[in-house]
Amino acid sequence: MTVEAATVNTVTGEAATASTVAGDAATASTLAPRSVSLAGEPPHEVDDAALRRTAGVIRRVLGKLAGAIFVLWAVATLTFALLRFIPGDPVLLILGTSGSPSAAVVDATRKAFGLDQPVLVQYLNFLGGAVRGDFGTSYQLKIPVTTVIGEQLPSTVQLVVASVLLAWIISLLITVPTAGRGPIVERIGRSVEIVLASLPHFWIGIMLLVVFAIGLGWFPVAGGTGLTGLFLPALTLAIPIAGFLSQVMRESFEDALAQPFVTSARARGASDLRVRFGHALRHALLPGVTLTGWAIGALFSGAVVAEVVFARPGIGRVLLSAVLSRDIPVVIGVVVVIAAVYVVVNAIVDILYPIIDPRLSR
Amino acid sequence: MSTLLQVTNLTVSFPHSGATGPVVRNVSFRLETGRALAIVGESGSGKSVIARTLVGLTGAESVVEADRLEILGADVSTNSERDWRALRGKDVGFVLQDALVSLDPLRTIGQEIEEALIVHGVRGKTERQVRVIESLAAAGVPNPQLRSRQRSGELSGGLRQRALIAQALALNPRVLIADEPTTALDATVQSQIIALLHDLKSRDHGLIIISHDLAVVSSIADDVLVLRDGEVVEYGSVDEVLGNPRHPYTRRLLDSVPVAAAKGRRLSAAGAGDGGAAASFDSPQHGSAPGSAPHHDAPVAPALEAIGLVKSYRGPDRVRRTVVRDVSFRLRAGTTLGIVGESGSGKSTTAWLALGLTDADAGEVLLDGQAWSALPERDRRARRRRIQVVYQDPLSSFDPRHSVSDILIDALRAGESLTRAQRQDRVGELLDSVGLPRRFADRSPLTLSGGQRQRVAIARALAPRPQIIVLDEPVSALDVSIQAQVLDLLADLQRRLGLSFIFISHDLGVVYHVSDDVLVLKDGQIVESGSADDVFFAPQHDYTRALLAAVPELPVRATASVAASPAGTTAFVATSPTDSSASVATSSARSTASLATS
Known part of the structure; x- marks a missing residue:
């Protein structure tokens, strides 16, 4: 559910970018070229242009904000509805399956959790709480959902950030030296990428654990604080992402290397290294950044494998156990947090686009 | 004056590419300070490979051999990549084609x-x-x-x-190599770049100009090297080579250039099709004026009429820009209307309005005297087949998965309902009419050359039996000799099928060659219109004069004896109408003479 909602958001984000590009093309084809207007324009017209640009930026930011709020609302509502309409009485889940509680206890619990009210009222209460950052109380742990998430989130954030960094390092090491080096090197590079991308997380995790933690003893087997405890779980998540990342970056990297501006750079004496890092890499960043945006969101919910294998605390484990025990408030809370991560990451990606490719900024 | 480059018997091959033999064979030349050497040839002749050899950028797969390969007096034939890097940009500057990329x-x-x-x-x-x-x-x-x-x-x-x-x-750097430095530039910009190159020459740089445009070459270069299939066909001073070409290939290249003298005459040598058979021109008076059938004084009904067209677009900054303002014209049936102007002058928007692909803010287009642009799209659709279009880059307008026959059958559907067998026949006929062999029906356009692709695009436009074809820069991406063949084909088709053309180009020579009437557009407005001869030889507007003055000219050829006459140049601009008629007369005399000699 989360993933779908978030994908929709990514897609609209891309559509927006695409339309800006089309808009640019339209300006280019109109009569007054930019360069001319910049050369001999009276100052007040420049002010006008600046004002218009600022107005455009504000409009865009407001639009994005409205979109973000809509996504979060939709995710929360869909999750709420889905979980509420699954057959079975939530009160029995709260009280646990052992024994048969008396009718009085059931009624009291129902009242305490507000489940005696009509669904619509429950929904509005839920929304009202959510706006104030209150997702209710966990059925199982009997503590506020925000506390549950707050305790587990930092560990997951740490893991996700480390994984993404590792994934970028690995894919740059695979792509930059091998792209455009003739068909044989290229085929080897592509094969490595496909293997990496298709390895399942749990298998990587167990293999890393067996070899580097149990066999060689370089890293702690379970838990472990600090960077040593972080490395193996982060690598587990990073490897498949590195495979995907290299695939999309190689494509653009090779396209860029075949462009005439690369020949221009070589013809003014630039070395191969300079051509690759100074010119081609920047052209390959855009698809890499897009994919990273998706990967960060996916890692938040997908971190569970690494968290379980390496016995780490984290939001993934919370979600897993909450789903299994139908701890509805926790599930909704985690899902909304993950959706929020998608929204924030996509916003960052949108900000990065014009920095990487200034042609997208107009 | 000192020698900057000395190349003797240069041979370049790519043994692993599967190509048969070297792409450059036994090429020798010299470049001195303050001089410009032009390397001329069609695409695939090896001219760019020579340029890249001079900066050591032919790639790891290449084998470069030469008796002498010296840059600024130093032997570079055994240079390592590091040596080349030190030299690139410092001793030899390289200006690639197409600045945008x-x-x-x-x-x-x-x-x-x-x-x-x-x-x-x-x-x-x-x-x-x-x-x-x-x-x-x-x-x-x-x-x-x-x-x-x-x-x-x-x-x-x-x-x-x-x-x-x-x-x-x-x-x-002492040596500057420029690969097609003026291609795709508007005429006035082109002349500025040529002036800049002249300036560099006078500052003791040595220039190597790689080009297929002989007029540009003649205006910058001191020496010319004509290349065909990697071999030198002719090498000497500009005056010698272009003024008195000895080799038939050089003569053919020169004949292909649509200069004023060549109006109404075939540009390509008959039978020299680009890969296919020549067009099946059933012309009894082959060699006479193809576009001159309708007479100016005869009242011909306009095939298409535009009245007061206005079109504006809103940019991303929400400012409206008027791209076409108050444009009116008549396309007389069976004639060609040329539209010239620099990029951004509104040429293509005008074409889109005529095609009914975009709606005008004001004004109207009449097709065959009946409402066209004012109709809703639903009513236009039935008559769409009457007006077709051919673009500069046909490949991007083809579905890459379609074969030539798929493309043509798709276009046939728009015209009439045909049985399968009839469709096959029509595909064959269409290929015949554009001078392509019928076996091309099963080929993918990706496997065709640029000229062949443009022929397919023309066949597609012909499929629904239109009366009007809008040609938007149809030959701008083609080599000069291929361009000549396509222009000849269009002239044949017009005469045979009675088509009317709207011909858009930034190349004034081409426009003059094909057009009966001409519109000059600037900033979306018509600054001048009239018959091609009037506009080109007696321009009234300063802008037209500036455009024409910017067109580089070919030197006079010595093959015709009349070339010595003062009006024998191919210059477009004449001071008075009498002068211009004299120039046209002598030019045609000269062209007959050169036809006779070849």
Whole structure:
């Protein structure tokens, strides 16, 4: 559910970018070229242009904000509805399956959790709480959902950030030296990428654990604080992402290397290294950044494998156990947090686009 | 004067590419300071490979052999990659074709120029900044401080080309190689770039100009090397080679250029089809004026009429820009209306309005005297087949998965309902009519040459039996001899099928060659219109005169004896109408003479 909602958001984000590009093309084809207007324009017209640009930026930011709020609302509502309409009485889940509680206890619990009210009222209460950052109380742990998430989130954030960094390092090491080096090197590079991308997380995790933690003893087997405890779980998540990342970056990297501006750079004496890092890499960043945006969101919910294998605390484990025990408030809370991560990451990606490719900024 | 380049028996081959034999064979030439050598030939003749050999950029797969390969007196035939790097940009500057893609679109012009300085060890940020500005100024870029902070995409075509030259000039190399430096530029911009190249020559740079445009070559170069299939066909001074070509290939190249003298005459030698058979021109008076059938004085009903067209677009900054303002014209049935103007002048928008692909803000287009643009699309659809279009780059308008026959059958559906067998017949007929062999029906357009693709595009336009074809820069991407064949084909088709053409081009020579009437557009307005001869030989408007003055000219050829006459040049601009008629008369006399000799 989360993933779908978030994908929709990514897609609209891309559509927006695409339309800006089309808009640019339209300006280019109109009569007054930019360069001319910049050369001999009276100052007040420049002010006008600046004002218009600022107005455009504000409009865009407001639009994005409205979109973000809509996504979060939709995710929360869909999750709420889905979980509420699954057959079975939530009160029995709260009280646990052992024994048969008396009718009085059931009624009291129902009242305490507000489940005696009509669904619509429950929904509005839920929304009202959510706006104030209150997702209710966990059925199982009997503590506020925000506390549950707050305790587990930092560990997951740490893991996700480390994984993404590792994934970028690995894919740059695979792509930059091998792209455009003739068909044989290229085929080897592509094969490595496909293997990496298709390895399942749990298998990587167990293999890393067996070899580097149990066999060689370089890293702690379970838990472990600090960077040593972080490395193996982060690598587990990073490897498949590195495979995907290299695939999309190689494509653009090779396209860029075949462009005439690369020949221009070589013809003014630039070395191969300079051509690759100074010119081609920047052209390959855009698809890499897009994919990273998706990967960060996916890692938040997908971190569970690494968290379980390496016995780490984290939001993934919370979600897993909450789903299994139908701890509805926790599930909704985690899902909304993950959706929020998608929204924030996509916003960052949108900000990065014009920095990487200034042609997208107009 | 000292020798900058000395090349003797240069042979370049790519043994692993599966090509048969070397792509450059036994090529020898010399370049001296203050002189320009032009390397001329069609695509695939090996001219770009020679250019790349001079900077050691032929690639790891290539084998370069030469008896002598000297740059600034030093032997470079055994250079390592490191030696080449030290030389590139410093001794030899290389200006690639198409500035839009030859400068990194993500980096500013300043960064691009600075890179040359960094890699050649110029220390100090401020020192480099100063030199960046200097090289931009040397390339004639006005306001260099501002331009150095802009990216290639933000500059106009001319400025972009100057910026590209500036980055090659950053270290003031003695030798400058320019690959098609003026191709795809508007005529006035082209003449500015030619002036810049002249200026560089006078500052003791040696230039190598690679081009297929003989008129441009004749206006810059001192020497010419004509290349065909990697071999030198002719080598000598411009006057010798272009003025008195000895080799039939050089003569054919020269004949293909649509100069004023050649109006109404075939440009390509008969039978020299590009891969296929020549067009099946069933012309009884082959060699006479193809476009001159309708007479000016005869009242011919307009096939298409535009009245007061206005079109504006709103940019992303929400400002409306008027692209076409108050444009009116008549396309007489069976004639060609040429539309000329620089990029951004509204040529293509005018074509879109005529095609009914976009709606005008004001004004109307009449097709065959009946309402056209004013109708809703639903009512237009039935008559759509009457007006067809051919674009500059046909490949991007083909579905890449379709074969030639799929493309044509798709277009046939728009016309009449046919049985399968009838459709096959029509595909065959269409291929015949554009001079392609019928076996091409099963080929993919990807496997065809540029000229063949354009023939397919023309066949597709012919499929629904139209009365009007809009040709938007139809030959601009083609080599001059292929261009000549396509222009001849269009003339044949017009005569045979009674078609009317709207012909859009930035190439004035081509427009003059094909057009009966001409419109000159500037900033979306018609500044001049009239018969082709009037507009080209007695231009009334300053802008038209400026456009015409910017067109580079071929030197007079010595093959015809009348060439000695003062009006024997192919210049378009004449001071008075009487003069111009004299010039036309002598030119046609001369062309007959040259036809007789060839």
